[in-house]
Amino acid sequence: MPRQLLVSLAAMTSGFVFGFGLILAGMANPGKVLAFLDLAGPWDPSLALVMGGAIGIAVVAFSIAKVRNLSFLGLPIDLPKATVLDKRLLSGSLAFGVGWGLTGICPGPSLVLLGTGNFNGLVFFIAMLAGMGLYEVIGTVKAKEND
Protein backbone atom coordinates (compact mmCIF):
# COMPACT_ATOMS: atom_id res chain seq x y z
CA MET A 1 0.00 0.00 0.00
CA PRO A 2 1.43 3.45 -0.86
CA ARG A 3 2.52 5.42 2.20
CA GLN A 4 0.26 8.38 1.43
CA LEU A 5 -2.79 6.12 1.63
CA LEU A 6 -1.57 4.58 4.90
CA VAL A 7 -1.06 8.06 6.37
CA SER A 8 -4.60 9.11 5.45
CA LEU A 9 -6.02 5.83 6.76
CA ALA A 10 -4.19 6.30 10.05
CA ALA A 11 -5.53 9.85 10.37
CA MET A 12 -9.06 8.73 9.60
CA THR A 13 -8.84 5.88 12.14
CA SER A 14 -7.59 8.36 14.73
CA GLY A 15 -10.57 10.61 13.92
CA PHE A 16 -13.02 7.72 14.31
CA VAL A 17 -11.54 6.59 17.63
CA PHE A 18 -11.44 10.19 18.90
CA GLY A 19 -15.12 10.59 18.01
CA PHE A 20 -16.12 7.29 19.64
CA GLY A 21 -14.28 8.39 22.76
CA LEU A 22 -16.12 11.72 22.86
CA ILE A 23 -19.49 10.02 22.34
CA LEU A 24 -18.84 7.27 24.93
CA ALA A 25 -17.60 9.80 27.48
CA GLY A 26 -20.70 11.97 26.99
CA MET A 27 -18.53 14.88 25.87
CA ALA A 28 -20.40 15.23 22.57
CA ASN A 29 -23.31 16.37 24.75
CA PRO A 30 -22.89 20.10 25.51
CA GLY A 31 -25.26 19.72 28.46
CA LYS A 32 -22.84 17.35 30.19
CA VAL A 33 -19.85 19.61 29.49
CA LEU A 34 -21.73 22.58 30.99
CA ALA A 35 -22.58 20.43 34.04
CA PHE A 36 -18.80 20.10 34.57
CA LEU A 37 -18.16 23.81 34.07
CA ASP A 38 -20.93 24.72 36.52
CA LEU A 39 -19.10 24.48 39.83
CA ALA A 40 -21.89 26.24 41.69
CA GLY A 41 -24.64 23.97 40.40
CA PRO A 42 -25.03 20.21 40.86
CA TRP A 43 -21.49 19.42 39.66
CA ASP A 44 -20.73 16.56 37.26
CA PRO A 45 -16.98 15.82 37.53
CA SER A 46 -17.00 13.40 34.52
CA LEU A 47 -14.98 15.67 32.21
CA ALA A 48 -12.03 15.58 34.61
CA LEU A 49 -11.95 11.78 34.32
CA VAL A 50 -12.16 12.01 30.52
CA MET A 51 -9.04 14.17 30.53
CA GLY A 52 -7.37 11.90 33.07
CA GLY A 53 -8.08 8.79 30.99
CA ALA A 54 -6.85 10.45 27.80
CA ILE A 55 -3.69 11.87 29.37
CA GLY A 56 -2.91 8.54 31.10
CA ILE A 57 -2.65 6.86 27.70
CA ALA A 58 -1.26 9.71 25.60
CA VAL A 59 1.59 10.46 28.03
CA VAL A 60 3.12 7.10 27.07
CA ALA A 61 2.80 7.78 23.34
CA PHE A 62 4.30 11.28 23.63
CA SER A 63 7.23 10.03 25.70
CA ILE A 64 7.97 7.56 22.87
CA ALA A 65 7.46 10.27 20.24
CA LYS A 66 9.88 12.63 22.02
CA VAL A 67 12.84 10.28 21.61
CA ARG A 68 12.13 9.42 17.97
CA ASN A 69 12.92 11.46 14.87
CA LEU A 70 10.47 9.72 12.60
CA SER A 71 6.99 8.29 13.18
CA PHE A 72 6.29 4.58 12.63
CA LEU A 73 5.12 5.48 9.12
CA GLY A 74 8.39 7.30 8.49
CA LEU A 75 7.11 10.88 8.79
CA PRO A 76 8.87 13.63 10.78
CA ILE A 77 7.53 13.98 14.32
CA ASP A 78 6.05 17.46 14.43
CA LEU A 79 5.92 18.56 18.08
CA PRO A 80 5.33 22.22 18.99
CA LYS A 81 8.62 24.00 19.72
CA ALA A 82 7.35 27.15 21.45
CA THR A 83 8.17 27.41 25.15
CA VAL A 84 7.50 31.10 25.86
CA LEU A 85 4.46 32.04 27.91
CA ASP A 86 3.19 35.09 26.06
CA LYS A 87 0.15 37.34 26.04
CA ARG A 88 -1.14 35.66 22.90
CA LEU A 89 -1.30 32.24 24.54
CA LEU A 90 -2.99 33.58 27.64
CA SER A 91 -5.52 35.93 26.01
CA GLY A 92 -6.39 33.41 23.28
CA SER A 93 -6.93 30.64 25.81
CA LEU A 94 -8.97 32.86 28.13
CA ALA A 95 -11.17 33.86 25.19
CA PHE A 96 -11.50 30.25 24.08
CA GLY A 97 -12.73 29.33 27.58
CA VAL A 98 -15.38 32.06 27.44
CA GLY A 99 -16.70 30.71 24.12
CA TRP A 100 -16.58 27.16 25.49
CA GLY A 101 -18.47 28.17 28.63
CA LEU A 102 -21.21 29.95 26.64
CA THR A 103 -22.52 26.75 25.05
CA GLY A 104 -20.39 23.81 26.26
CA ILE A 105 -19.07 23.13 22.76
CA CYS A 106 -15.40 22.99 21.74
CA PRO A 107 -13.90 22.11 18.33
CA GLY A 108 -13.84 18.28 18.66
CA PRO A 109 -17.43 17.85 19.82
CA SER A 110 -18.56 20.44 17.24
CA LEU A 111 -17.52 18.00 14.49
CA VAL A 112 -19.35 15.12 16.20
CA LEU A 113 -22.47 17.30 16.51
CA LEU A 114 -22.12 18.18 12.84
CA GLY A 115 -22.03 14.46 12.01
CA THR A 116 -25.24 13.78 13.94
CA GLY A 117 -26.98 16.24 11.61
CA ASN A 118 -27.73 18.55 14.53
CA PHE A 119 -28.53 22.01 13.11
CA ASN A 120 -27.22 23.72 16.27
CA GLY A 121 -23.92 21.98 15.60
CA LEU A 122 -23.85 23.35 12.06
CA VAL A 123 -24.44 26.93 13.25
CA PHE A 124 -21.63 26.63 15.80
CA PHE A 125 -19.29 24.99 13.28
CA ILE A 126 -19.75 27.65 10.57
CA ALA A 127 -19.19 30.43 13.13
CA MET A 128 -16.08 28.63 14.40
CA LEU A 129 -14.72 28.35 10.84
CA ALA A 130 -15.35 32.09 10.43
CA GLY A 131 -13.42 32.82 13.65
CA MET A 132 -10.52 30.67 12.48
CA GLY A 133 -10.66 32.32 9.05
CA LEU A 134 -10.46 35.77 10.62
CA TYR A 135 -7.34 34.65 12.49
CA GLU A 136 -5.69 33.73 9.17
CA VAL A 137 -6.78 37.02 7.56
CA ILE A 138 -5.34 39.07 10.44
CA GLY A 139 -2.13 37.04 10.25
CA THR A 140 -1.82 37.65 6.50
CA VAL A 141 -2.47 41.38 6.81
CA LYS A 142 0.13 41.70 9.58
CA ALA A 143 2.66 39.70 7.56
CA LYS A 144 2.16 42.08 4.61
CA GLU A 145 2.59 45.13 6.83
CA ASN A 146 5.91 43.76 7.99
CA ASP A 147 7.17 43.18 4.43
Added chain:
Amino acid sequence: MLVDWNNFTPWTALSGGALIGIAASLLILLNGRVAGICGIIGGLWQVAFLSRFHSNDINWRMAFVAGLTLSPVIWGLFAPLPPIQISSNYGLLALAGFIVGLGSRYGSGCTSGHGVCGISRLSIRSIVATLAFMSSGFLTVFVTRHLLG
Protein backbone atom coordinates in the same frame (compact mmCIF):
# COMPACT_ATOMS: atom_id res chain seq x y z
CA MET B 1 -19.79 22.31 46.05
CA LEU B 2 -22.45 19.70 45.45
CA VAL B 3 -21.51 16.66 43.34
CA ASP B 4 -24.29 15.46 41.04
CA TRP B 5 -23.80 11.73 41.73
CA ASN B 6 -26.79 10.74 39.58
CA ASN B 7 -25.26 12.15 36.42
CA PHE B 8 -21.61 11.40 37.26
CA THR B 9 -20.46 8.66 34.86
CA PRO B 10 -16.93 7.71 35.98
CA TRP B 11 -16.52 4.51 33.92
CA THR B 12 -17.73 5.77 30.56
CA ALA B 13 -15.78 8.99 31.19
CA LEU B 14 -12.56 7.09 31.89
CA SER B 15 -12.98 4.63 29.02
CA GLY B 16 -14.08 7.36 26.58
CA GLY B 17 -11.05 9.34 27.72
CA ALA B 18 -8.84 6.31 27.12
CA LEU B 19 -10.17 6.10 23.53
CA ILE B 20 -9.30 9.78 23.04
CA GLY B 21 -5.83 9.00 24.39
CA ILE B 22 -5.49 6.08 21.95
CA ALA B 23 -6.59 8.33 19.07
CA ALA B 24 -4.00 10.97 20.00
CA SER B 25 -1.36 8.21 20.35
CA LEU B 26 -2.14 6.83 16.89
CA LEU B 27 -1.80 10.26 15.30
CA ILE B 28 1.52 11.15 16.94
CA LEU B 29 3.12 7.70 16.59
CA LEU B 30 1.96 6.92 13.04
CA ASN B 31 1.66 10.38 11.44
CA GLY B 32 3.92 12.39 13.72
CA ARG B 33 1.13 14.90 14.31
CA VAL B 34 -0.47 16.38 17.41
CA ALA B 35 -4.22 15.70 17.65
CA GLY B 36 -5.27 19.29 18.28
CA ILE B 37 -8.63 19.65 16.57
CA CYS B 38 -8.52 23.44 16.16
CA GLY B 39 -4.99 23.23 14.74
CA ILE B 40 -6.06 20.52 12.30
CA ILE B 41 -9.09 22.53 11.09
CA GLY B 42 -7.23 25.85 11.23
CA GLY B 43 -4.49 24.30 9.10
CA LEU B 44 -7.12 23.60 6.44
CA TRP B 45 -7.77 27.35 6.21
CA GLN B 46 -4.08 27.94 5.62
CA VAL B 47 -4.08 25.34 2.88
CA ALA B 48 -7.26 26.68 1.30
CA PHE B 49 -6.41 30.38 1.24
CA LEU B 50 -2.70 30.77 1.49
CA SER B 51 -1.44 27.50 -0.01
CA ARG B 52 1.27 27.45 2.63
CA PHE B 53 1.39 23.67 2.72
CA HIS B 54 2.02 20.86 0.32
CA SER B 55 -1.12 19.03 -0.81
CA ASN B 56 -0.08 15.97 1.23
CA ASP B 57 -0.77 18.09 4.25
CA ILE B 58 -4.41 18.47 3.24
CA ASN B 59 -5.08 14.74 2.93
CA TRP B 60 -4.41 13.67 6.52
CA ARG B 61 -6.28 16.70 7.89
CA MET B 62 -9.32 15.96 5.73
CA ALA B 63 -9.10 12.26 6.64
CA PHE B 64 -9.01 13.03 10.38
CA VAL B 65 -11.89 15.53 10.14
CA ALA B 66 -13.91 13.03 8.06
CA GLY B 67 -13.32 10.26 10.63
CA LEU B 68 -14.33 12.48 13.54
CA THR B 69 -17.41 13.84 11.74
CA LEU B 70 -18.54 10.39 10.59
CA SER B 71 -17.96 8.76 14.00
CA PRO B 72 -21.55 9.35 15.20
CA VAL B 73 -22.86 7.88 11.93
CA ILE B 74 -20.82 4.68 12.43
CA TRP B 75 -21.73 4.61 16.14
CA GLY B 76 -25.40 4.88 15.17
CA LEU B 77 -25.14 1.69 13.09
CA PHE B 78 -24.37 -0.33 16.22
CA ALA B 79 -25.90 1.50 19.15
CA PRO B 80 -28.22 4.42 19.78
CA LEU B 81 -26.43 7.75 20.22
CA PRO B 82 -26.52 9.16 23.76
CA PRO B 83 -28.74 12.22 24.26
CA ILE B 84 -27.54 15.65 23.08
CA GLN B 85 -28.75 18.60 25.13
CA ILE B 86 -28.30 22.08 23.67
CA SER B 87 -30.27 24.88 25.24
CA SER B 88 -28.52 27.80 23.51
CA ASN B 89 -30.21 29.80 20.76
CA TYR B 90 -28.64 30.27 17.32
CA GLY B 91 -27.30 33.72 18.14
CA LEU B 92 -25.44 32.45 21.19
CA LEU B 93 -24.18 29.39 19.29
CA ALA B 94 -22.82 31.62 16.53
CA LEU B 95 -21.19 34.00 19.00
CA ALA B 96 -19.66 31.12 20.98
CA GLY B 97 -18.46 29.37 17.82
CA PHE B 98 -16.79 32.53 16.58
CA ILE B 99 -15.01 33.15 19.91
CA VAL B 100 -13.96 29.49 20.13
CA GLY B 101 -12.55 29.59 16.60
CA LEU B 102 -10.63 32.85 17.01
CA GLY B 103 -9.55 32.26 20.63
CA SER B 104 -8.29 28.73 20.11
CA ARG B 105 -6.17 29.79 17.13
CA TYR B 106 -4.70 32.76 19.03
CA GLY B 107 -4.04 30.53 22.01
CA SER B 108 -2.52 27.87 19.71
CA GLY B 109 -4.82 25.14 20.98
CA CYS B 110 -8.04 23.96 22.53
CA THR B 111 -9.23 21.19 24.85
CA SER B 112 -7.60 18.49 22.71
CA GLY B 113 -4.40 20.28 21.66
CA HIS B 114 -3.50 21.82 25.02
CA GLY B 115 -5.74 19.88 27.41
CA VAL B 116 -4.93 16.36 26.25
CA CYS B 117 -1.86 16.38 23.97
CA GLY B 118 -0.05 19.35 25.52
CA ILE B 119 -0.40 18.14 29.10
CA SER B 120 0.62 14.63 27.97
CA ARG B 121 3.90 15.97 26.64
CA LEU B 122 4.29 17.99 29.86
CA SER B 123 4.35 21.35 28.05
CA ILE B 124 4.28 24.28 30.48
CA ARG B 125 2.55 26.42 27.83
CA SER B 126 -0.25 23.88 27.51
CA ILE B 127 -0.66 23.52 31.27
CA VAL B 128 -0.97 27.31 31.57
CA ALA B 129 -3.36 27.45 28.59
CA THR B 130 -5.54 24.67 30.05
CA LEU B 131 -5.72 26.40 33.44
CA ALA B 132 -6.63 29.63 31.62
CA PHE B 133 -9.48 28.24 29.52
CA MET B 134 -10.80 26.10 32.38
CA SER B 135 -10.90 29.18 34.64
CA SER B 136 -12.63 31.39 32.09
CA GLY B 137 -14.99 28.51 31.27
CA PHE B 138 -15.95 28.08 34.94
CA LEU B 139 -16.35 31.84 35.30
CA THR B 140 -18.46 32.18 32.15
CA VAL B 141 -20.88 29.46 33.28
CA PHE B 142 -21.08 31.04 36.73
CA VAL B 143 -21.92 34.42 35.20
CA THR B 144 -24.42 33.14 32.63
CA ARG B 145 -26.18 30.64 34.91
CA HIS B 146 -26.03 32.20 38.34
CA LEU B 147 -25.57 35.94 37.90
CA LEU B 148 -27.51 36.60 34.69
CA GLY B 149 -29.61 33.43 34.47
